[in-house]
Amino acid sequence: MHFELLTKDPNTRARRGRLHTAHGVIETPIFMPVGTQATVKSMTPDQLRDLNVEVLLCNSYHLFLRPGQETVARLGGLHRFMGWDRPILTDSGGFQVFSLSSLRDITEDGVRFQSHLDGSTHFLSPELAVDVQIALGSDIMMILDDCLAYPATHFDAEHSMKRSLAWADRCHKHWAGATNALFGIVQGSIYPDLRRESAERLVAMGFPGYAIGGLAVGEPKPLMYEIIDQVEPYLPEEMPRYLMGVGTPADLVEAVARGVDMFDCVMPTRHARNGWLFTKDGHIVIKHSKYKEDPDPIDATCGCAVCQTFSRAYLRHLFIANEILSSILNTIHNLYFYLDTIRRIRQFIEFHRFDEILTQTRRTGAH
Amino acid sequence: MHFELLTKDPNTRARRGRLHTAHGVIETPIFMPVGTQATVKSMTPDQLRDLNVEVLLCNSYHLFLRPGQETVARLGGLHRFMGWDRPILTDSGGFQVFSLSSLRDITEDGVRFQSHLDGSTHFLSPELAVDVQIALGSDIMMILDDCLAYPATHFDAEHSMKRSLAWADRCHKHWAGATNALFGIVQGSIYPDLRRESAERLVAMGFPGYAIGGLAVGEPKPLMYEIIDQVEPYLPEEMPRYLMGVGTPADLVEAVARGVDMFDCVMPTRHARNGWLFTKDGHIVIKHSKYKEDPDPIDATCGCAVCQTFSRAYLRHLFIANEILSSILNTIHNLYFYLDTIRRIRQFIEFHRFDEILTQTRRTGAH
Numbered sequence: 229m230h231f232e233l234l235t236k237d238p239n240t241r242a243r244r245g246r247l248h249t250a251h252g253v254i255e256t257p258i259f260m261p262v263g264t265q266a267t268v269k270s271m272t273p274d275q276l277r278d279l280n281v282e283v284l285l286c287n288s289y290h291l292f293l294r295p296g297q298e299t300v301a302r303l304g305g306l307h308r309f310m311g312w313d314r315p316i317l318t319d320s321g322g323f324q325v326f327s328l329s330s331l332r333d334i335t336e337d338g339v340r341f342q343s344h345l346d347g348s349t350h351f352l353s354p355e356l357a358v359d360v361q362i363a364l365g366s367d368i369m370m371i372l373d374d375c376l377a378y379p380a381t382h383f384d385a386e387h388s389m390k391r392s393l394a395w396a397d398r399c400h401k402h403w404a405g406a407t408n409a410l411f412g413i414v415q416g417s418i419y420p421d422l423r424r425e426s427a428e429r430l431v432a433m434g435f436p437g438y439a440i441g442g443l444a445v446g447e448p449k450p451l452m453y454e455i456i457d458q459v460e461p462y463l464p465e466e467m468p469r470y471l472m473g474v475g476t477p478a479d480l481v482e483a484v485a486r487g488v489d490m491f492d493c494v495m496p497t498r499h500a501r502n503g504w505l506f507t508k509d510g511h512i513v514i515k516h517s518k519y520k521e522d523p524d525p526i527d528a529t530c531g532c533a534v535c536q537t538f539s540r541a542y543l544r545h546l547f548i549a550n551e552i553l554s555s556i557l558n559t560i561h562n563l564y565f566y567l568d569t570i571r572r573i574r575q576f577i578e579f580h581r582f583d584e585i586l587t588q589t590r591r592t593g594a595h
Numbered sequence: 596m597h598f599e600l601l602t603k604d605p606n607t608r609a610r611r612g613r614l615h616t617a618h619g620v621i622e623t624p625i626f627m628p629v630g631t632q633a634t635v636k637s638m639t640p641d642q643l644r645d646l647n648v649e650v651l652l653c654n655s656y657h658l659f660l661r662p663g664q665e666t667v668a669r670l671g672g673l674h675r676f677m678g679w680d681r682p683i684l685t686d687s688g689g690f691q692v693f694s695l696s697s698l699r700d701i702t703e704d705g706v707r708f709q710s711h712l713d714g715s716t717h718f719l720s721p722e723l724a725v726d727v728q729i730a731l732g733s734d735i736m737m738i739l740d741d742c743l744a745y746p747a748t749h750f751d752a753e754h755s756m757k758r759s760l761a762w763a764d765r766c767h768k769h770w771a772g773a774t775n776a777l778f779g780i781v782q783g784s785i786y787p788d789l790r791r792e793s794a795e796r797l798v799a800m801g802f803p804g805y806a807i808g809g810l811a812v813g814e815p816k817p818l819m820y821e822i823i824d825q826v827e828p829y830l831p832e833e834m835p836r837y838l839m840g841v842g843t844p845a846d847l848v849e850a851v852a853r854g855v856d857m858f859d860c861v862m863p864t865r866h867a868r869n870g871w872l873f874t875k876d877g878h879i880v881i882k883h884s885k886y887k888e889d890p891d892p893i894d895a896t897c898g899c900a901v902c903q904t905f906s907r908a909y910l911r912h913l914f915i916a917n918e919i920l921s922s923i924l925n926t927i928h929n930l931y932f933y934l935d936t937i938r939r940i941r942q943f944i945e946f947h948r949f950d951e952i953l954t955q956t957r958r959t960g961a962h
Contacts, residue, residue: 266912270919273904295912299888303908311904521666537640537678541670545633545662552637555919 229367229409229436231256231468237582241460241487244577247468249367250407251307251315252282256468256489257577259480259570260285260317261497261563265294266310269497270555271563273311278533279563283315283367285492288360289324293343293350297363305365317492318366319472320357320399323441326375334374336391354398362406369406370439371399373413378446385417389426400433411437411470418451420458427462438463439470440488444479453482460487477506477569481589484573485582496566500558503547506565512540514558519544532564596734596776596803598623598835604949608827608854611944614835616734617774618674618682619649623835623856624944626847626937627652627684628864628930632661633677636864637922638930640678645900646930650682650734652859655727656691660710660717664730672732684859685733686839687724687766690808693742701741703758721765729773736773737806738766740780745813752784756793767800778804778837785818787825794829805830806837807855811846820849827854844873844936848956851940852949863933867925870914873932879907881925886911899931 232246247254261268261276263284268276276284286306291297303309306316322339325331330342338353357372373392376385392415403410412430416422430438440459443452456471463469470490471483480491496506503514507527512519514526525535526543534543534557546554576585599613614621628635628643630651635643643651653673658664670676673683689706692698697709705720724739740759743752759782770777779797783789797805807826810819823838830836837857838850847858863873870881874894879886881893892902893910901910901924913921943952 265916265918266909267916267918267920270923272920272923274900290916294916295887295908299908302888303890303906309906309909309912311909520662521669523670533641539670539676541662541666542633542676542678545676549632549657549661551632551634552919552922553634553639556637556639556923 231466233466235578237577238580239583240485240586242484242577242582243487243489244574245468245489249315251313251367254282254315255574257484257570257573258282258490259566260490260492262492262494265290266306269501270559275560279567283317284312285317285319287324288318288364289321291364292321292360293345297360301363307365315367317368318361318364318370320370320372321352321360322372323375325352336394354395355402358399358402362408366408368409368411370411371396371413373415373441376417376442380417382419385419385422389416389422393426393429396430397433409436411435411439413439413441414459415442417442418447418455423455423459424462427459431462431464437468437470439472441472443471444474453486456483456486456488477566478589480569481573481586485586496562497559500562501555503558505558506562514540514543514547526561532561534561598833600833602945604944605947606950607852607953609851609944609949610854610856611941612835612856616682618680618734621649621682622941624851624937624940625649625857626933627857627859629859629861632657633673636868637926642927646934650684651679652684652686654691655685656688658731659688659727660712664727668730674732682734684735685728685731687737687739688719688727689739690742692719703761721762722769725766725769729775733775735776735778737778738763738780740782740808743784743809747784749786752786752789756782756789760793760796763797764800776803778802778806780806780808781826782809784809785814785822790822790826791829794826798829798831804835804837806839808839810838811841820853823850823853823855844933845956847936848940848953852953863929864926867929868922870925872925873929881907881910881914893928899928901928
């Protein structure tokens with residue numbers, strides 16, 4: 229994998245780049261839909277390709293538990309398993325271990341946890357986290373990090389950050405020789421000194437990309453943006469930067485303005501299944517009775533396949549009737565909205581006018 | 596609408612025809628996937644077109660209750676509402692009133708019932724059943740009939756059949772002038788004399804097509820085939836014959852051999868969602884652990900998009916993980932299987948060798 233920096237916006241820190249992987253090129257900034265269990269919920273791979281999805285994120289934690297990375301490997305790897313021939317990024321499993329499982333015990337060695345599916349006990353070490361991702365065959369792997377809840381004291385955040393660094397070092401050593409890329413993850417909660425130390429020591433290890441972790445976990449938005457601002461100068465310009473688990477369309481714009489290249493979030497897909505649909509004028513909640521006989525599309529300015537064909541009235545009917553097609557059509561629309569937002573972001577950077585989209589986003593206050 | 600009889604098999608009563616409707620041509624024999632609530636569960640209209648689905652069945656009962664036929668009419672009719680530009684057949688709602696709702700009262704006038712959704716009370720008359728379907732704008736409408744449970748005494752069956760005839764007459768009179776086609780429905784339970792009387796009196800009224808109702812409601816298979824055998828001679832050769840709610844792939848072959856042209860059944864779509872997949876060698880139940888690492892497609896001889904891309908192992912994973920994509924891919928496969936069966940049936944009739952597929956079906960005993 230290598231990253232090509234194409235151009236920089238003169239008035240912000242926004243960057244336009246290109247990430248070359250074994251499964252093809254990813255234009256950046258990029259939004260990665262989440263395919264937790266080796267499927268983006270309710271989408272076929274064909275539909276994702278029609279949406280011009282360039283890269284997916286899959287969750288190692290889920291695939292480790294079911295069907296198991298060895299099973300996936302014996303079936304030819306994750307790409308073949310799920311019928312997706314474009315790039316895949318996998319997380320390390322750490323975040324889900326900390327958020328989904330019954331946590332049993334965390335030591336310097338790794339983390340022992342109980343499966344949220346059946347209560348079975350497992351142990352995840354930094355080395356195993358890398359091995360799982362190598363078995364899955366993802367194009368971009370993530371180090372195992374210690375995921376701290378918000379808020380945390382400086383003392384706890386420092387301890388956690390240092391453990392993450394130790395694990396990063398073990399992941400880095402274990403990764404040596406693998407063809408998959410491995411990204412480091414900057415931690416340190418909301419403390420600038422810890423964030424700086426984390427970033428500098430990760431950069432000293434030398435990763436082909438860097439993520440900012442531990443954000444969008446409950447802290448106020450301005451604080452999230454501030455942390456990105458503070459971390460960015462310590463990340464090498466020639467490497468991609470990935471803001472994990474973020475966010476709203478406005479978050480994408482704000483983070484791109486601060487030098488971030490990559491995003492993933494369940495928001496477009498999860499919100500779709502809950503009938504929350506993005507539009508250029510804010511969101512609509514499709515179940516509302518005011519849409520019962522509304523013949524208009526979700527968003528008259530939207531170019532997605534759903535807005536070309538279906539009325540809000542039909543989409544409301546499907547949602548109320550609890551039909552699977554509701555999730556499908558809503559997901560197509562919301563993913564299109566996110567990917568269209570990213571395409572607009574790229575264009576504004578190419579024209580060196582990113583401040584315009586930033587101003588516009590802040591003025592409308594949408595999302 | 597008019598029906599063109601193209602050829603007849605010399606050794607059976609199988610027929611190859613063509614039904615011309617306002618929304619296009621339907622080749623017969625035909626299988627109609629069921630789109631109960633104005634959607635074939637888990638399928639987009641594009642996917643149905645890719646499968647070469649020629650006509651859908653939608654349920655008036657469901658659309659009458661939600662969103663209401665007037666709403667659908669104000670939104671441009673059912674075709675526009677659900678984004679489907681090919682033919683649609685609607686049932687009258689009678690079958691669901693008798694099977695789903697809390698039945699309150701049935702009189703010669705019609706039937707008063709409680710909605711299965713919210714308990715609200717409604718009254719369906721033969722005239723309203725026609726009006727609902729005209730409002731929906733279906734290409735082929737069905738008369739309201741009295742749907743009798745199996746088993747029934749000759750006395751009850753006669754009473755029910757005569758009520759159905761009276762309702763058929765009222766539907767026929769009310770329909771006068773509508774451009775949508777209206778099919779009569781032969782009733783009479785398992786009694787040949789009642790079936791004959793029902794058929795002869797419906798034919799005397801003059802409908803553009805005839806259905807055989809009241810079968811596949813629990814009676815033994817041989818009895819169902821026998822009733823079809825007995826009814827068929829009383830139906831005009833130049834009109835299409837529709838066997839309602841049937842059936843397995845073998846049922847299609849057996850009924851085509853007895854002169855039936857049209858079928859609908861929830862089996863391929865409902866079974867798909869339950870992980871029951873049709874193959875040329877019988878069905879497979881995809882959740883079984885033996886498929887955990889099975890790299891083969893559902894059916895190596897199948898030409899569907901799912902069998903070209905996905906392994907049984909992946910489909911099992913999706914089913915076990917309760918993923919929406921499981922329903923989607925399984926439905927694509929099962930519908931393809933049914934439509935492929937129908938295409939093979941047509942070819943064998945065209946070659947005047949339908950007895951071969953009949954023999955083959957009986958020998959393998961599949962489904």
